Amino acid sequence: MKLRKIVLAAAVVAAGASSLVSTGAFAQAKEQYLPVLSYRTGPYAPNGTPTANGIVDYYKLVNARGGINGVKLLFEECETGYDTARSVECYERLKGKNGGATLIHPWSTGATFALTEKAPADKIPLITTGYGRSESADGTIFKWNFPLLGTYWVAADAIIQAIGKKEGGLDKLKGKKIALVYHDSPFGKEPIPLLQERSKMHGFDLQLLPVTAPGVEQKATWLQVRQSRPDYTLLWGWGVMNSTALKEAQATGYPREKMYGVWWSSAEPDVKDVGQGAKGYNGVTLQHGTDRNAPIVKEILEKLHAKGQGTGPKEEVGETLYLRGVVSAAMGVEGIRAAQERFGKGKVMTGEQVRWGLENLNLTQAKLDALGFKGVMRPVSTSCADHVGAGAARIHTWDGAKWTFTSDWIEADQQIIKPLVKSTAAKYAADKKLSPRTPADCQS
Amino acid sequence: MLYRENGQFKTSYRADQQILPILQDRIAVFVLLAVAFVAVPMLASDYLMRAILIPFLIFSLAAVGVNILVGYCGQISLGSGAFMAVGAYGAYNFFVRLPGLPLIPALILGGLCAMFFGILFGLPSLRVRGLYLAVATLAAQFFADWMFLRIKWFTLDTPSGSVAVSNLQVFGMPIDSAVSKYLFCLCILAVIALLAKNLVRGAIGREWMAIRDMDVAAAVIGIRPMYAKLSAFAVSSFIIGVAGALWAFIYLGAWEPSAFSVDYSFRLLFMVIIGGLGSIMGSFFGAAFIVILPIALNQFLPLLAGLVGITISTTAVSHAELMIFGGLIVWFLIVEPHGLARLWAVGKQKLRLWPFPH
Numbered sequence: 072m073k074l075r076k077i078v079l080a081a082a083v084v085a086a087g088a089s090s091l092v093s094t095g096a097f098a099q100a101k102e103q104y105l106p107v108l109s110y111r112t113g114p115y116a117p118n119g120t121p122t123a124n125g126i127v128d129y130y131k132l133v134n135a136r137g138g139i140n141g142v143k144l145l146f147e148e149c150e151t152g153y154d155t156a157r158s159v160e161c162y163e164r165l166k167g168k169n170g171g172a173t174l175i176h177p178w179s180t181g182a183t184f185a186l187t188e189k190a191p192a193d194k195i196p197l198i199t200t201g202y203g204r205s206e207s208a209d210g211t212i213f214k215w216n217f218p219l220l221g222t223y224w225v226a227a228d229a230i231i232q233a234i235g236k237k238e239g240g241l242d243k244l245k246g247k248k249i250a251l252v253y254h255d256s257p258f259g260k261e262p263i264p265l266l267q268e269r270s271k272m273h274g275f276d277l278q279l280l281p282v283t284a285p286g287v288e289q290k291a292t293w294l295q296v297r298q299s300r301p302d303y304t305l306l307w308g309w310g311v312m313n314s315t316a317l318k319e320a321q322a323t324g325y326p327r328e329k330m331y332g333v334w335w336s337s338a339e340p341d342v343k344d345v346g347q348g349a350k351g352y353n354g355v356t357l358q359h360g361t362d363r364n365a366p367i368v369k370e371i372l373e374k375l376h377a378k379g380q381g382t383g384p385k386e387e388v389g390e391t392l393y394l395r396g397v398v399s400a401a402m403g404v405e406g407i408r409a410a411q412e413r414f415g416k417g418k419v420m421t422g423e424q425v426r427w428g429l430e431n432l433n434l435t436q437a438k439l440d441a442l443g444f445k446g447v448m449r450p451v452s453t454s455c456a457d458h459v460g461a462g463a464a465r466i467h468t469w470d471g472a473k474w475t476f477t478s479d480w481i482e483a484d485q486q487i488i489k490p491l492v493k494s495t496a497a498k499y500a501a502d503k504k505l506s507p508r509t510p511a512d513c514q515s
Numbered sequence: 516m517l518y519r520e521n522g523q524f525k526t527s528y529r530a531d532q533q534i535l536p537i538l539q540d541r542i543a544v545f546v547l548l549a550v551a552f553v554a555v556p557m558l559a560s561d562y563l564m565r566a567i568l569i570p571f572l573i574f575s576l577a578a579v580g581v582n583i584l585v586g587y588c589g590q591i592s593l594g595s596g597a598f599m600a601v602g603a604y605g606a607y608n609f610f611v612r613l614p615g616l617p618l619i620p621a622l623i624l625g626g627l628c629a630m631f632f633g634i635l636f637g638l639p640s641l642r643v644r645g646l647y648l649a650v651a652t653l654a655a656q657f658f659a660d661w662m663f664l665r666i667k668w669f670t671l672d673t674p675s676g677s678v679a680v681s682n683l684q685v686f687g688m689p690i691d692s693a694v695s696k697y698l699f700c701l702c703i704l705a706v707i708a709l710l711a712k713n714l715v716r717g718a719i720g721r722e723w724m725a726i727r728d729m730d731v732a733a734a735v736i737g738i739r740p741m742y743a744k745l746s747a748f749a750v751s752s753f754i755i756g757v758a759g760a761l762w763a764f765i766y767l768g769a770w771e772p773s774a775f776s777v778d779y780s781f782r783l784l785f786m787v788i789i790g791g792l793g794s795i796m797g798s799f800f801g802a803a804f805i806v807i808l809p810i811a812l813n814q815f816l817p818l819l820a821g822l823v824g825i826t827i828s829t830t831a832v833s834h835a836e837l838m839i840f841g842g843l844i845v846w847f848l849i850v851e852p853h854g855l856a857r858l859w860a861v862g863k864q865k866l867r868l869w870p871f872p873h
Contacts, residue, residue, distance in 0.1 A: 112837075150832065181770075257675035281664070
């Protein structure tokens with residue numbers, strides 16, 4: 072019996088030995104507890120792993136810098152495998168630990184939908200940097216959701232503007248054909264309302280081409296592309312779907328220069344396998360792209376990876392998805408800092424206080440530069456009504472070996488996005504019989 | 516010693532045919548129900564109820580449904596995920612489109628939608644059998660995936676195709692705390708499991724089993740195969756549909772079609788096979804095995820590693836979890852191919868004789 076137990080333990084150790092990374096929590100007094108939902112296994116692991124590494128590394132860096140006004144961060148990972156049910160289980164498991172979770176990054180659109188219903192009751196803010204529900208930008212109805220830095224509508228709008236610029240003006244889009252190849256899930260469908268709005272405005276023809284998840288089989292979709300020859304193709308995929316789409320585009324001879332991916336479709340794991348075949352492919356970025364020379368990246372390399380405390384391979388530090396993790400984690404940390412400035416420096420904040428902090432973020436360029444985000448991010452400022460805080464994006468292009476920025480900052484047109492957010496959020500509120508927050512509630 | 520029926524004489528057919536003929540069994544079941552209804556809500560933590568017990572109850576219910584079809588009637592089905600989805604979206608549409616409709620009628624109507632869907636996709640069972648039927652029912656799964664993704668009417672034209680429910684209440688009591696959700700699921704499970712148990716003991720259950728064991732012989736002795744097979748599909752998909760509605764309404768709260776992917780069809784089939792085909796009790800064992808074991812392993816492994824003195828990463832834990840889980844499935848199927856329920860029955864038989872060898 073004893074022998075059997077030893078064998079079992081040995082098997083576990085052997086199984087884990089190949090991927091042993093120490094992410095143990097450091098138990099100390101006065102700590103801010105941050106659960107990390109990650110997916111380092113499953114079909115989306117190639118994309119989930121660098122993101123998780125970025126988050127964990129940033130938390131470690133904050134601790135190495137001395138915490139937030141002396142309050143150290145305590146974090147714990149929970150593996151979800153990108154499965155909604157498992158994400159909910161992780162959320163339930165971690166939300167009450169160590170004095171309660173401060174904030175949650177769900178890291179999946181499905182989990183965001185499920186947790187949106189649960190977070191208000193538990194008083195835990197949800198940060199969904201560049202994903203989740205686009206209408207949750209309206210903070211008067213979605214009190215606990217923070218789609219910081221940009222929603223899918225910002226991404227779609229920026230892409231259309233970039234295409235317009237390429238054509239020499241948005242009015243030149245009239246009569247053009249733009250196809251959207253999307254992951255057939257809420258994530259993929261999110262940009263459709265905005266694109267329809269834009270297509271009405273400029274008179275281009277929008278062709279919707281859904282791809283069944285996970286997207287390894289796209290022959291039929293690209294056959295349609297081949298037949299209708301759209302002038303531009305937007306790619307709204309995730310994980311293996313992206314590299315498959317690029318390979319199919321190559322096989323059908325569709326020019327990659329005319330393809331634009333959302334920020335979840337334009338990172339290193341998406342194009343690496345395709346290499347030269349993806350040359351010319353464009354992607355909109357969630358503010359940051361790949362930047363190995365950013366001060367924050369250098370600091371992480373120096374303070375963590377040089378000492379052997381980094382998470383994941385050193386070569387990936389500074390890549391797009393890694394930086395996405397870093398930037399997202401930084402948003403949460405700055406929310407906590409903003410809360411501390413109001414509710415007491417050097418104290419552990421509750422979820423409610425952090426929610427206030429996230430709603431009153433005012434990250435000026437000077438503050439961001441001091442944090443090491445020079446050239447990576449632009450100012451972010453949120454309010455009760457605006458939970459996004461920014462609406463600018465850049466386009467980067469794959470040159471066969473690396474991503475380089477090929478456009479200046481593109482400001483998404485709030486004239487189009489705002490009414491769309493308002494009406495969709497109002498519909499959500501009507502369905503759920505919610506009343507918008509009063510101005511008094513906004514002050515608190 | 517304690518567990519034996521000596522001296523318990525039955526004086527009527529009624530007493531002889533009750534569900535639990537042995538006094539000790541009756542006591543055990545009443546204790547179990549008392550624990551489930553009284554002790555668990557008082558003692559269990561919020562996490563235990565919300566994240567482990569509620570999924571366990573809902574999947575037990577679904578497994579009971581699958582077991583009726585696969586275990587009792589012998590019709591292998593891979594469409595269970597679709598029946599869950601139809602139940603969930605059906606209940607959702609009734610719940611949202613008919614304002615003021617209480618929760619329980621909405622769940623029942625959802626179950627009825629699943630029932631008609633199940634009968635429709637059960638029609639091929641009149642022609643094809645065994646593994647071929649499994650492939651045919653897989654069509655139900657793909658059809659449901661397609662339907663809820665593409666037909667916007669079912670999702671109330673939400674731009675993302677994801678739907679949500681809130682403000683659930685039963686007889687004026689809100690269903691939002693962990694305890695109320697748990698008790699609600701438990702009540703529904705208890706009622707439906709009791710009904711299912713009685714169905715399979717009765718005439719119709721015997722018809723199903725006759726069809727399962729040899730359909731030609733069953734037809735010869737006067738059992739109508741069409742009626743038996745389709746009634747099995749109807750009852751089974753009704754129960755699975757209610758379970759799907761509970762999964763969506765109570766556990767997820769907001770969901771998208773991928774919440775009922777083909778993965779769930781497989782998982783439910785495995786639950787029934789591992790738990791024990793043709794056993795209501797086995798459905799509970801199977802659900803516990805598939806729902807609780809991975810989560811338990813996930814939390815137990817870091818502790819185990821901590822005892823040995825190492826920290827293991829979340830990646831390593833989840834890889835190990837899958838490996839051990841897979842290993843255990845194989846091990847159980849080798850040790851007892853008839854499932855955990857059979858293991859339980861053998862244990863009970865041994866207990867009857869204990870401490871004597873014969």
